[in-house]
Amino acid sequence: MAPSNRRASQRITLIMLILVSLTLLTLDYHGEANKAITSVRNGFQSAISPLQRAIADTLHPVGNFFAGAFNYGSLEAQNSTLTRELSRAERQIYEQRNEEGQIRQIQSLDHIKFASSLPSVDAAVISQPSSNFQYTIEIGEGTSVGIGVGMPVVGLQGYIGSVISASSSTAVVQLEQDVRTRIGVRFSVGSSGNMLGVIDGQGQGRPLTALVNLPGPKKGTLVYTSGLYGELYPAGLPVGVVTSVKPAPGALQDNVTVTPLVNVNNLQFVRVVLWEPPT
Amino acid sequence: MIKSKSYLRLLAVIVVAVVIQQAVLNQMVVLYAHPDLLVLLAVCAGVVLGPTQGAIVAFCLGLGADLLLNMPFGLSCLTFSIAAFSASYFQKIPMHKSGIGNTGFLCVTAALIATLFYAIMATLIGQHGMLTIQLLRVLVVIGAGGVIMVWPSLHILKWAVGNDHLRRSDIPPGGSAA
Numbered sequence: 001m002a003p004s005n006r007r008a009s010q011r012i013t014l015i016m017l018i019l020v021s022l023t024l025l026t027l028d029y030h031g032e033a034n035k036a037i038t039s040v041r042n043g044f045q046s047a048i049s050p051l052q053r054a055i056a057d058t059l060h061p062v063g064n065f066f067a068g069a070f071n072y073g074s075l076e077a078q079n080s081t082l083t084r085e086l087s088r089a090e091r092q093i094y095e096q097r098n099e100e101g102q103i104r105q106i107q108s109l110d111h112i113k114f115a116s117s118l119p120s121v122d123a124a125v126i127s128q129p130s131s132n133f134q135y136t137i138e139i140g141e142g143t144s145v146g147i148g149v150g151m152p153v154v155g156l157q158g159y160i161g162s163v164i165s166a167s168s169s170t171a172v173v174q175l176e177q178d179v180r181t182r183i184g185v186r187f188s189v190g191s192s193g194n195m196l197g198v199i200d201g202q203g204q205g206r207p208l209t210a211l212v213n214l215p216g217p218k219k220g221t222l223v224y225t226s227g228l229y230g231e232l233y234p235a236g237l238p239v240g241v242v243t244s245v246k247p248a249p250g251a252l253q254d255n256v257t258v259t260p261l262v263n264v265n266n267l268q269f270v271r272v273v274l275w276e277p278p279t
Numbered sequence: 280m281i282k283s284k285s286y287l288r289l290l291a292v293i294v295v296a297v298v299i300q301q302a303v304l305n306q307m308v309v310l311y312a313h314p315d316l317l318v319l320l321a322v323c324a325g326v327v328l329g330p331t332q333g334a335i336v337a338f339c340l341g342l343g344a345d346l347l348l349n350m351p352f353g354l355s356c357l358t359f360s361i362a363a364f365s366a367s368y369f370q371k372i373p374m375h376k377s378g379i380g381n382t383g384f385l386c387v388t389a390a391l392i393a394t395l396f397y398a399i400m401a402t403l404i405g406q407h408g409m410l411t412i413q414l415l416r417v418l419v420v421i422g423a424g425g426v427i428m429v430w431p432s433l434h435i436l437k438w439a440v441g442n443d444h445l446r447r448s449d450i451p452p453g454g455s456a457a
Contacts, residue, residue, distance in 0.1 A: 010330040010364075017338045017360040024345075024353025025404065037352045044346040048301055055302040128305050131348045132312045132417040133398065133409050165349055172349055179408025203413050204311035 042167030046142070049170045052126045053140055101268070114158070114236050119274040121145050125267050126170065135178035135204050137161075139270060142169045150232060152225075152273045157261035158238030159183075159225060160270055171272070175264055176208065176239065177201045184226040185210070185239055187217040187256075196226055199239065199258055208240060208258040216245045216254030223258050232277045288439040289336055296320050297343035304424070310416040314424025315394065317344045318359065320432050322389035325363030326370045326382055327436040337363030351404055358400060362393035382433065387425035391418050 027033035127138035141147055143166050151163045153173045161175040174181065181201035189195055195217055199210040221242040227235020240258040248255050300316050307313050321340045325333035341356035348355070366389040370382070394417060398409040 013331045014334050014360065014364045017334055018357060021338070021341070021353045021357035021360065024356060025351050028352040041346055041349075041352075048298060051298060052302050055306075127301065128308050128313065130301065130305055131350055132315065132394075132420075133401065133406070133413065134349060135311075136349065179411070203408055203411050204416075 038165065042165065042170075045138075045172075046167040046169050049126065049138075049140065049167075052138070052170075053124075114154070114238060118234060119146075121147060121272045121274060122269055123147075123171070123272055124269055130172075134180075135175045135201070136164070137173050137175065137264070137267065137270075139171050139173060139272070140169070141272065142166045142171050144168045146274050147171050147272050148274075148276055150277050151275060152233045152237060153270050154237060154273060155262040155264075155267065155270055158240070159233070159260075160262050160264060160267070162232065163272065173270070175201075176260055177204060177206060177264075179203050181208075183208075183233065183239060184228055184231045185223045185258075186226040186235075187212065187242065188222045188224060189217055196228070197256070199223070199256075207243060208260065210256045210258060211248070211253040212256050214247070214252055214254060216247075216256055217242050219243065219245060230278065234273065234275050237273075285440045288441070289436075290339075292320070292435055292439045293336070293339050293343060296340065297347065300344075301347050309420055311413065312417040312420040314428065315390070315421045316424075316428055316432070317341075317355070318362070318393050318397075318421070319386060319390045319425050319428055320436070321359035321363050322366040322386045322393060323429065323432045323436050325366035325389075326386055327433060328367075328440060330364045330367040333363040333367050334360045350401065350406065354397065354401060354404070358393050358397040362389055362396070365389065365392075383426075383429045386429045386433070387422060390425050391422055394418060394421055 024037075028037055121141055123139040123141035125137050126140040129136045130138070139153075147163060147166050149163055149166060153160045153162060159176060161173045161178070161181070163171045164174045165172045176183065178201045183199050185197055185199050187195040187197060195212060197210045197212040199208045202209055219242055223239045223242065225231065225233040225235060225237040225239060227233065238261050240260045242256055243259045244257040246255045246257075296316055304314050304316055317340050321337035324336040324340070327333065328336060337359035338356050341353075341359035344355035344359070345352045366385060369385055369389070395414070398414050398417075402409045
C-alpha cells in the first residue's frame, strides 16, 4: 500500500473509533440505552467479583507477610526448610490476626446505635476505588439481598456513603468525601435548637465543607443527616464533627469544615441501611 | 500484519490486564490513587502495533476500563484510542539521538497525557471534581506505576503480536523509563 493510502486508512480507522466512542457516550446519557449499559456493567462486575473476593481475602492477611518475606532473599540453602516453616507460622499469625480483626469489625457493627429500627445488611469491602477520580469502594453484597441505589452505608461511628450502583452480588458505594456528595445535615447545637445546612464532599483526603447561616455552629459540634422530607438519607445518621468555623468576609454565612467520623481506610466491613429515598 | 493467532493472544492480554487492574492494582492505593495498567497498555499498543491496530487494541482496553468504572461509558475508549494513535506517531519521530526520548519514556509520558486528557474530557461532559489536586496525585502515581510497568507491558504486547516490531534497543533496560 502506498504511504499516502496507508496514512488515509489509519486516519479513517481513528475517526471510526472516535465516532464509536462518541456514540457510546451519547447512548450512556440516553435513558433506555443507559439501562442496557448499566446492566452490562453490573453483569461484568458480578462476573469478576468472585475473583476480587478471593484476591481481597488473600491480600488482606498476606500483604504484610509478603512485605516481610522480601527481606529473606539472601538466605542460605540449608536454612530453606526452617524458613518455610517460619513463613508458614508467620502467615498463620497474620491470618489469625486478620480473622480476629474481621471478627472485631463485624461485631462492632452490632454496636451501631443509630438507624437501629431500619433493616440493614452487613457487607464485606471487596475493592478500593476503581477510578482514580471517584472516591468509591465496592462491597460484596448486591441486589440479591435487597441493596439498591441510593441506600446509605454506615460504619460503627457513622455515615460512610451511599450506594450508586448495584449488581446481583456487588455494589459500588460513593464515599462521603467524594466531590459529588451533597448531604442535607443538622448541626446539633443543644438547647438552642438545630441548625440545618448542606455539606459537600471536597475529594479524597479532604474534609467536608458547608455554608451555614450566622451564627454558625461551634467547633466540636456533631453533624447528623437531617432527614427532612425529600432528603436522600434517613434522619440521625452521624456524619462528622465540626473542626473549624470561619466567617466568610462580608457574607451572612460561616464556612464550616466537617471532619468525617469514619476513617474509610482499611475498612473491611460496612452496614447498608435498606432505606430508599422517597420518590 | 497481525496473524489470527495473535488476535487471540491480544484478547487474552486485554482480559488479563482488566482483571489485574480491577483485582490487584486498584487495591494498591497510594496518595488516594492507584496505578493504571490499562492506559499504559493502550499507549504501548500504539507504539508496538502501529497506529491502526494499536488504536483498535487501545479501544478494546478502553471498553474494559469503562466496564469497570462508573464514569461516562465510552470516555476511556475515546481517550485510549487517541492516545495510542498519537503515541504511534510520536514513536516515528527520531528522538533517540538527542538522548531525551526512548520508547519507555514515550509510553509513560503518553499515559500521563492521556490521563490529563481523560480528566479534561470528563469535565467537558459534565463530570465534577476532575481537575483538582487529586489529578496531580493521580498523575504522580500513574507516572510511578508506569515506570515500573512499562517494560513488561511492551514485552507482553510484543509477545502477543508474535512479531519483532520492537527493537531490543527501544525497550528501556531494567524497567526504567528514564
